[in-house]
Amino acid sequence: QSVLTQPPSVSAAPGQKVTISCSGSSSNIGNNYVSWYQHLPGTAPKLLIYDRNKRPSGVPDRFSGSQSGTSATLGITGLQTGDEADYYCGTWDSSLSAGVFGGGTKVTVL
Amino acid sequence: QVQLQESGPGLLKPSETLSLTCTVSGGSISRYYWNWIRQPPGKGLEWIGHIFYTGSTNLNPSLKSRLTMSVDTSKNQFSLKLRSVTAADTALYFCARGADSSYYLDFWGQGALVTVSS
Numbered sequence: 028q029s030v031l032t033q034p035p036s037v038s039a040a041p042g043q044k045v046t047i048s049c050s051g052s053s054s055n056i057g058n059n060y061v062s063w064y065q066h067l068p069g070t071a072p073k074l075l076i077y078d079r080n081k082r083p084s085g086v087p088d089r090f091s092g093s094q095s096g097t098s099a100t101l102g103i104t105g106l107q108t109g110d111e112a113d114y115y116c117g118t119w120d121s122s123l124s125a126g127v128f129g130g131g132t133k134v135t136v137l
Numbered sequence: 138q139v140q141l142q143e144s145g146p147g148l149l150k151p152s153e154t155l156s157l158t159c160t161v162s163g164g165s166i167s168r169y170y171w172n173w174i175r176q177p178p179g180k181g182l183e184w185i186g187h188i189f190y191t192g193s194t195n196l197n198p199s200l201k202s203r204l205t206m207s208v209d210t211s212k213n214q215f216s217l218k219l220r221s222v223t224a225a226d227t228a229l230y231f232c233a234r235g236a237d238s239s240y241y242l243d244f245w246g247q248g249a250l251v252t253v254s255s
Contacts, residue, residue, distance in 0.1 A: 029181060059240060060239055060240065060241070062240065062241035062242070064182075064242070066182075070247070071231065071245035071246060071247050071248065072174075072182070072231070072233075072242075072245050073245075074241060074242060074243050077236075077239065077241035077243070078239055078241065083243065113181075115181065115182050117182075117184075117240070117241070117242070118240055119240035123198060124195050125184060125186075125195060125196075125197050125198060126172070126174075126184035126187070126195075126235075126240060127184060128174075128181060128182040128183070128184060129181070130181045131181040131182065
């Protein structure tokens with residue numbers, strides 16, 4: 028059971044938009060920034076969003092992040108087949124003094 | 138560009154000690170937090186712990202009693218030791234660099250598969 032809660036899967040047609048939610052508590056998302064990672068099997072996870080809504084160099088602006096209260100959301104617009112992957116949210120939990128991840132969300136492009 | 142590479146035995150027997158090393162190239166190991174994350178087969182990511190370049194650590198409470206981390210700044214390496222492994226420790230183990238001002242992991246290794254089997 029992950030500390031952060033994500034939906035197991037989301038799907039949409041090419042060109043459409045998907046959103047992935049990440050729900051936590053006051054000890055994690057409520058007091059720390061959320062980051063988002065894209066993971067294709069057999070590869071290293073890739074940082075997509077950090078500090079709530081910042082994108083590393085090279086990450087297209089089709090990916091966006093938001094955070095409010097004890098929840099965060101990753102948005103992907105203009106969905107492409109190359110976006111099919113598992114997506115994870117992560118943050119620091121101040122009560123556990125530990126990093127925590129969501130259970131992951133599989134994005135399928137129909 | 139910072140690169141990380143995990144190394145270590147891929148097959149262990151139950152009760153043995155898992156030892157992995159992460160070698161950092163393209164940048165100094167000083168200043169950042171150095172993390173270990175694992176992914177059991179068919180499951181999600183689990184944070185194992187991190188070590189600051191000074192040697193201070195934060196460890197996953199569920200693994201803390203079996204876990205040791207160390208850093209060797211002269212070799213630009215950091216290491217993980219997990220004692221008394223069981224089949225539940227079978228996973229793909231990743232090392233990653235963590236920011237020192239906030240919590241995010243910006244550079245990751247490709248991962249090392251560790252299987253625990255008798």
